[in-house]
Amino acid sequence: MRRSHACRPTATAVLALVLALAAVAPPAQASFVSKVTVTSRELHNGECLDQVLFCLKPDLFARAWLVNADGTQVRCPDGPVSHGFDNIIEDQVLCSGVAVEGNFKVRFEMWDKDGTPPNEADQQGDLAAGAEKGWTTPFFFWPGLRTSQTYTTSGGPSWAVFTVDVEPAPTTITLASSGLSFAPSLGERVFIAGSLTFPSRLRITVDTPGGAVLVVEGPFRKIFNVDWDGRGPDGKVLPEGNYDFHVVDVSAEPGTTPPSASGFIHIEVPTTRRVSLKQVLPVTPWDFWAGPLTVIGSASEAGSFTLTASSGTCSSPSGPRRTIGPVTRAAGLFEIDWDGLDDTGAIAAAGSWCLSLTGENAQGSFPPASTPILVKPRSAGLEVIASLAPIAPAFAPGVTPIIRASVVDTAHQDRFAYSLSLIVAPAPVTGSSMPFAPITVGSCTRASTCSWPIPPALLTGTALVWSVTAAEAPGLPDPALLTATTGLRITDLVVRPSIATRVDVPAVVTDSSVSQAPVTTTIDVAYYPGTGLDPDDPAGGSRFSYAIEKNVNEIRGFGGRDVLRFPSSLVSNWANVAIWAVREPVTVSANSSSDTCTWSGLDAVSFAGGGGVLHDVDCRDNAPGRAFSAWVQAGTGSVGWHELHHAVYDESDEYCCDGGYADGVNLYNSEASCMDKGSDPTTCAMITKLDAMGNQIDSRPWWRSDVGNPDVMVFNRIENADDRRAAENTFARCRRGGC
C-alpha cells in the first residue's frame, strides 16, 4: 500500500473523460448479464471526517454499489479499513465477477470508520457535487459489453479513483432431454425444454431436408419450454425420421462461439397400436386444492381408455389408487381430468404418484404408457392481492387500465387457486351513493395470476367498484375450502381537483346502493407526488402511479423480491384499509447540510393516518410525525411499511438506541411492564446494542417481548407477535368506526 499526498486531477481532465465516454456509442448488446468487478484504486480525503477537539486522521475504506436500472442495488463487500491516513493508493477489489442483469451504474463511496460508541456511525466522505456524497458513474453500463473504465470522482472536497471491469456472462444451456419422439400425424406436438444459468436470447431451430425451421427466437430467463408441430418449411408434416434441433444463445458476445445445445427429434408414424401420455397440466408438483390435473394422452386409433393414478413410483406402485374410465376417444390427442381423489374419496397424499394410461378397442389392447408425477401438500393459506394496472389510472391518462390479481399463501409466496373471478360496476363519486349493478367479467381457473380487461362502457365513467375473489377447488373433502376476496373496492378513473383520488378504497353496499366505506372505519394512506413524479411533468410524471404501486406492494408484503414478501396485517384487514393519492405536487429537495429530504405542506387529506411523499430526488428519506418521504428508486427496505407501524399502530422501534420509545404497545419501560403487557412474557429482554464481537456496548431501560427477526420494528420486515397485536387493536377500533 502506498500512502501519499496526491494531486487532484483538474476539472478539465475530468470533463474530457466524461465527454470522451459520452461520445462512445454503445455497440450492440452482447449478453443479458454482465460479470462486474469494481476495484478501488485511490482514496483521498479532503475534509474533516472525524472531528473531536481537533480533526483526527481518518480510517478510510471504500464501498461500492451496483445500481440496476430499476433502482435496486447490490452492495459490494467493503474494502479494508486503513488507519490514520488521508490518502490511500492501493488496488482493492470490492466486487469480483458479480453477475448483474441489464443496464447498471456503479456508485462509489468513501467512508471513515468511526468506532466510538455510542455514536459509532461511520462518516461518509463527500465525493460528489450536491447532496449525494457517493459518486455515481455518469452513464449506464450496457449488459454484457466487455469494457474496463477507470473513473475519477469529482465535485466533492474528497476524491477517489476506481475501475469498473465488465465482461459478458455467457449462459449454459441444459436440455431437459436431447432425444424426443412424437407423432405429428396424430396432432401431437413435441416440447423442446431446458434451463439456463443466465437470461439469454435463444434461437431454436430444427434441421429438415427443406432447410432449417425456426421454432422460436426470443428472450428467456431461467427455463425454456417451446413446442413444435413437426411441420417443415412447406407447412407439411415431415416424414418419419430423426431431425436435429439446436438451441443457440444469440445474445452471446460477438466473435466468440455462442453457447449452444443440440439434440434430435424422432418423428414417428405409428404403424403399431399405441397410446402415450404426452403432457400433464398445469404443472407438477401440483396442489389439488387448486383444481384437477389434466392428463393429455394420444392414441393411434380410437378406443376406450382408462387413466389410473397410483401412489408410489411407476416401478412399484402401492397404496391408494384412482381409476378413471374407461372413456371412449377418437384417434389423436385427448384429455382426462383427475380431481385428486382416490377411489375411496380421500384427497391424494403429497408425494410420488404414477399416472398410467391403458386402452383397448375391437382389435385388442394398446400397450400401456405411464409417467411419474409429484403431488404437493395443500398450500398454507389463501389470499388474493389485486389492483388496477396502472394502480392509479387517473394519473396515467392514455393507458387503458386492466385489473390484475395474484394469489398468495400465508407467507405471501405465489400459489395457485382453482378460480379467480372479478365483478365490476360503476362507482359513485366521493360522498354519494348509486345503485349497485355489478357485472361478472369472467374467471381464470387453476391460475396464480389473472388479468381482466375492463368493459369499455365502464371506462367512460369516473370511478369503478370492483371485487376479485379466489377460491380453492370445489368437491374436495374436509377441511373446508379456503376462499379469499379483496372485498368491494373503489378506484377513481379521473382526478378530482382539490380532492384526494381514490386509488383503492373499500366500498359498502346498503339496500342495493353502493358507496364508499366511511373513513372512520379505515386506515387511510395518502400518497403525494414529490419532485420528479409530478403528474404534469413529462419527464417523470407517468411514474407516480408506478411509485404508488411499489409502495402499496411494500405495505402489502408483496414486493418484487423474495425478501419483500411477508404476511401483512394490512392485507389481512384490507376491508379497513384505503389508499388515496393527491394530485397537487410537493416540492422535495435535499437539505444542503444533512442531505435529508425536505418538503412541506401535506394538508389535503386531514383524515389520512399516514402520508407518503413519493419522489425522485436522491436524498435521505425521513419521517417527521405521520408523514414520510420515499425515493422511488430506493432498492431495499420500505419506508412506508415501517412508518405505518409508527403512525398507525402507534409502535416504537425495538432496537437500541435512538429513542422515540413509549410504553405499552410493543416496547415496555420496565421488565415488569413487559412481562405484564408483552405478548410473550417469557421472552422479555432489554434492547441493547452489541459490537462486532457480541459485547454489549449500549442499552436503554426499555424491554421488548417480540421474538423472531427480521422484525418490522428492527429490520423493517416481519410482523411478530406484538406487531400483530398492535395491528389487530387498531383494526378492531376501525371496525367500530373509531379510525
Next chain:
Amino acid sequence: MLTGVFLTMVLAASGPGLAAGSDPYDSRHVELTVAVTRGDVRVESAALRRGTPHAQLNDTGALRIRLLDHEGTLLGESGFADPLAVRVYGARSDEEPPHTIVERESATVSVVVPLVPRLDAVEVSWADGPGDRFDVRDTIKRGCHKDKHPLCRQWRRGGGREETDRDGR
C-alpha cells in the same frame, strides 16, 4: 373517549342511504398551528376547516393534546408524535436498522382535532413539560356562523358556554 364522541358526531352527520363518513370532505374540524421547542409549546393560531380529522393522534405520543370545555373539563385526550424527532432513513442494506432519529431544535406542526360539542379550548403540552392552552371558542363560532352542518349545529346546541343557536334550533 374522544373517538367515541367524534363517531357520534359523524354518524349524526350522515344522510339517508349513505354510509356515515363516506364523504371525508364533508365534516368539520379544528386545525391548530403549533410551534414547538423542547422548552416551549405555543399554539399560534386556530382555524375551522372542512374535512374529517384522522382519529389520529395516538395514545403514546410525546405531545399531549387535551380538548376542554369552558369549565376546563376534559372532553378527550390523545398523543401526537414528537414533532422534534425526525426518523432519518439511511440504511441501504437489509442488515441495518432502517433509521436513526435526528433531533430538530424547533418545528411548526398542524394539529387537527375534531369539532365536538362543548369544545372551548385545546391544550397542547409535552407529557411532563410546558404547554399552551388556546381558546378555540371564537374560532369555532366564526367558522360555524350560518353553517348548517350537523357538527356546527351540535356545537352550537351543546357548545360554547351559554351560546344558543341563533337559527332557533
